[in-house]
Amino acid sequence: MKIRYLLTILIQLIVYNTINSFSTAKIAIIIVIDQFGYNYINKLESNLNGGIKYLIDNGIVFTNAHYAQSPCTSADHALLSTGVFASYHGIINNKWYENNQLVYCDQDDNNKAQVFKPDGTLYDYGKSAKNIMVDGLSDQLIMSSNDLKNQAWALSLKSRAAISMASKLGKALWIDNETGNFTSSKAYFDKLPEWITNFNKKEKIDKIINFIWQPIYKDKQFYNIQFNNYYKYSKLEFPLIDNILTVDNLIKNKYEQLYNKTPLANQNLIKLAKKCLKINLNNNKFILWLSLSSLDKVGHVYGPDSKEAIDMVYQMDNQIQGLINYIYKIADKRNIKKEDILIALTADHGVMPLTPPLKEFGLDIVHNYSSKELTDNINSQINNKYNIKDIIIGHKNNQFYLNKLKLKKLKKNIRTNIYKDIKKYLLNLPGIRNAWTLKELSKANFDILDRDIYIRREIYKKRSGKIFYSLMPYTKITKHYLKGIAHTSQYNYDTHVPLIIYQPGNFFKKRITKNVYMTQFVPTISQILNISRPSASSDNVLPIFDK
Template identity: 35%
Template sequence: MIKRYIKHIKNRNIMKHHVRRLILLLLYFSTVCLLDVTASIPRLAVILVIDQLTNHIFASIHHNLVGDLKKLMQSGINFTHAYMPHGLPSTATGHAALNTGTFAKDHGIVANSWYSDDDKKIFVDHDNSPHAKVFGASDATVGKSAHHLMVDGISDTAIIYPSSGGTNKVFTLSLKSYSAVMCAGHLGKALWFDEQQGKFTSSRAYFEQLPPWLIQFNNSHKIPDFITWSPCHCVLSCFYKNVCPSARIEDLLLFESPIKTHENINDVETYKNFLKTLQATQLLFDAARACIAAELSCNKNDQLIIWILISSTDFVGHEFGTQSVPYIDLVYHIDYQFKKFMRFVTRFMKSSDVVWILLSDHSSAPVPELLEQEGYRSARRINTTELEETICKAIQHVSHNTILSMTVSSPYVYIAKNHLNAIDTQQRNVLFRTEQETLSNTPYIKRAWTYEQLKNTVFDPYTPEYNLQQQLYPERSGTIIFQVAPYCQTSKYTSGTTHESPYNYDIHVPLVIYQKGSVERKIINEPVLTLQVAPTIAYLMQVPKPSMCTFSMLPGIVGHEVFM
């Protein structure tokens, strides 16, 4: 009996010993995991948004890249099927979505501009209040801010709720003001290249005065009168095999003579030509370097988010198309410029302290005339002025009313409210029905809805019609919404291309995220949405996601999320 008791005591002691060891091991691994999470919180987030970076072109030429865009794709997590789920994938809408993680029905940015009740064009970043005046602007009545952005974004929450008790900063740098404003949100600092001043500026909505480092940068980076564009490779080589054969000869003209960077249009000096060049993208990277050097704190608990918003690809893509020598060559140059920028950052701080995000705000359609020449007979360009005239004639024929003020801005038709208010309900219904029928019977337009019809119809998620529906916002989305057929576009221009449809070629974009040691070396082939980028940034930076964002973070980001 005594022997059994002694044996029982020994077993209990052994059990207690193993339990203590198990508890110590659990505490050890929990501590290690918590240390890993803490160590992986980046001090710097670099978000590179290349405007109109077409996924199928980028994927087809990535093996030719020799800079760090290719390194990013190979080292990071590459999401091969990322989509910007918009019915009208415009620049302002795309950048607002990246920042807020919401649809336009929530953030309110339905397009780059829209029309008011009295048919005045409202630009997405314009703010005429005194506190939004642009520094150095010739027109003191036009200010810029994010007051049209109806919700907060990751740029706001990062500042409101810094992690680890530090202080966070957010800067956006762009060649377009509205790209910078949409990504800065309400609390970030927006900086953009002013095409009239020929230098970077901002408004009083973001600064009491321009930061000293930016003033110094502008003084040391004057824009020359003429610049030349030297292609990265021989333009007749295999590096440009994706160029549409019908466009090749015309595209070569860009490389034959110096480019005048500025010109006088309607007595206003403008640097619009400069914005289309590789030198403009280099200037943007240089400004980003100056920003990081000046604004990145020595305090390890402080964080800096910098959005680098490259617009030159959008300007070139609109004029020449994305299957052109200038567009593809510009991507090659950006690849090389980004290599120098990435080396600067990694010399400045530890690689594991930086998270890199590469993506686009939208893709782009092929040039319809070139696509038609290649054999796709249904590709068409619909002239918006002619379409407006057709609608007005149809309404006048049916109701003997003349539309005094109507604008077609795909996919919206705007009719001035003062005209609608002057007619009774029956006449208004006749007007709407005639508009719908005229649009639906127009070749290469699939269908049309009134605002209320589209709003109240049930669609399968993420279909083209659903994406159009999610872009409705009261008083901004027009009275009639229409859907063009694939590879057709409405435009006031007779050449070039655009990105105004809900189809895959306009919304499929590249997306890569990389942080050395924790977010790396994966290919995710499942479909994801770019609206998931904001909550992913929030997770990585350990700050709350934007208040209206209901999306989860992107899959495959980290291996230790179970400990969070």
């Protein structure tokens, strides 16, 4: 008995000393590449020679990191920030319906959250983290200092990504798709800081006369990946690479149109990140979140194996190396040691391949459905049977939203029969695995290996649809069902992402192959920064302290 007791004490001491042999970081640079599935590492690692490769070669690489919820940009950025699932943080999707009205995840109608125009006046709409129902890493960093001098900044092309990472107390910056400027809202600033307005004047996109997207490599072998030349299944049926893109091409129909789908957009965002560091970095604790969105933008249009998507990875590899060099240069000037700087690289989700080429290739489990056609067909059947028009008002990810006002007027048995009819229709479609009402899914029991539990983690009161479904692999229900791609399933191609953590002198090169989950990310970063983890976060830290 004494021996067992002494062994227990010895083990505890070893673990304690292992954890405490690492110095805490003062600065965390967290790079999130939108739609950067782990399969890109498998396919392209040997071709990388920049910042991504530097982190792979020097940091702790988790080869089996997964999201355990159905993926989307806003929900997964919020998970990264808070350490909890959508069913807890409340951001179930990029948008949803409440009381039959479409709500954007970062929408805030309060005049205290109005978005800034370039001239400092305000738009008539607002954005904030109001819809995030728990605190995040940025909040904890700010609250951890008695004088509130710690800083957390979150930068992205997408407002929903920046806001999810900045949370309530950090500072969020994103691109204004009306003007091409970086902006924010009154939720984060009384007025837009002068350094941001000066940056916008200097770097404005409409100063570019024309732009030619030249690939990193001239040798075609670097792009010789299956299904990389299927422009007939792209939303844009012409290549972006080696085409002359005039400023009118880039910004026609808002800056969102083509600009955000080119390496220019990420390059400009990284310039903003460097400026942010130059202006704000000091000897207090500091987090910089950087979400690079252009891979997602171009991937949705051309597919993840297109030449555009592959070269975007190569471009980011170079751009991230430039950022890392700048981080160490500016830190050295301010007497901040490399050992005090943690750099993490990950993604918000993976991506499904273009499905029509898979079908041509012989994969017979591929199924593509139009969300609009399904909605129209179901509404037509319900109308014919019950004389109720447009019972379904919308479809988001794995959910159908029904008209609550019309449902409320119906007798309970009629409502129940409508639910049954919708589920029956869905379950008769090849590729649909399961279908539930909201109530059924809430109470469902799942086997430990059944990934349908990921769907249940999308449930949040008043924000979820009435009918949920899950898909079989390589089935998708989207608006443009034969064009572009999606990332809404619970399968590996959507949930498996890179995760790399590097802190010189503290965490050394290692590959960890055991399964880990992205809910472990925030507890780990919190521990390294020596701050409290976000309030709702309860998962274990990542196994980075194991020797």
